[in-house]
Amino acid sequence: EPEVTQTPSHQVTQMGQEVILRCVPISNHLYFYWYRQILGQKVEFLVSFYNNEISEKSEIFDDQFSVERPDGSNFTLKIRSTKLEDSAMYFCASSEARDSPLHFGNGTRLTVT
C-alpha cells in the first residue's frame, strides 16, 4: 500500500536555527498538508497546499513557516529561526481529493534546544 514518507524521523536543532522537514506524499494525491502535535496535545492544522500554492493556513503558520513543493515528489516545511515552543511532532499528510481521508506520514519529531 502506498504511503507518505517523512524524513528525518527525529531532528534536534538549536534555538534560532532553520530546519527543513521533508515529505514525499502518495504519488497520485493532489492535496498536501502539514500538521503538528505538541506532546500530549491535539493535532493542530498548519497549512494545506494544492496546485502549487497554499490553499489555507492557520494562525500558527506565521512568517516563520514556509512550504514548498520543489519538484514533483517532495513537499517541504521550513521553519526559520526555531523557537523552543516549536518542539513538536510534525505530520505531513496527503489526500486524493479535498474531501478524501488524509493519509499521514510517520512524522518528524522536532526538538529545539
Add this chain to the structure above:
Amino acid sequence: RKEVEQDPGPFNVPEGATVAFNCTYSNSASQSFFWYRQDCRKEPKLLMSVYSSGNEDGRFTAQLNRASQYISLLIRDSKLSDSATYLCVVASNNNDMRFGAGTRLTVKP
C-alpha cells in the same frame, strides 16, 4: 465554541465491553467526517469515514447527526488492541480537516 469538540475521557473499559464516543462540530456546512485512531507517539490512522446514513465496519459503527451537529463512534466487543486515542476529524469550510483533541480509550483484561 471549538470547531471540533470531543469528550476527552479517559474511558477505561474491560475487554468485551461496548463503548461509545461522541464528537460535536461547530460548522453546520461541514461535509466530510472521519474517525481516526492514534497510538502513543504514532501518526493518526484512518479508522473509518462517517456517512450520512451511518456505517458499520466490523465491531465499529459510526453515526452522523447533522441536525445536532455531532458524530459518534461505537465499539462493540472491545479488544485490548483497541486501546488508543480516537480522533474526530471534520472538514472545515474549504474541506481542510480539523481534529478534535481526542478521546483516550484503555481496554483492560
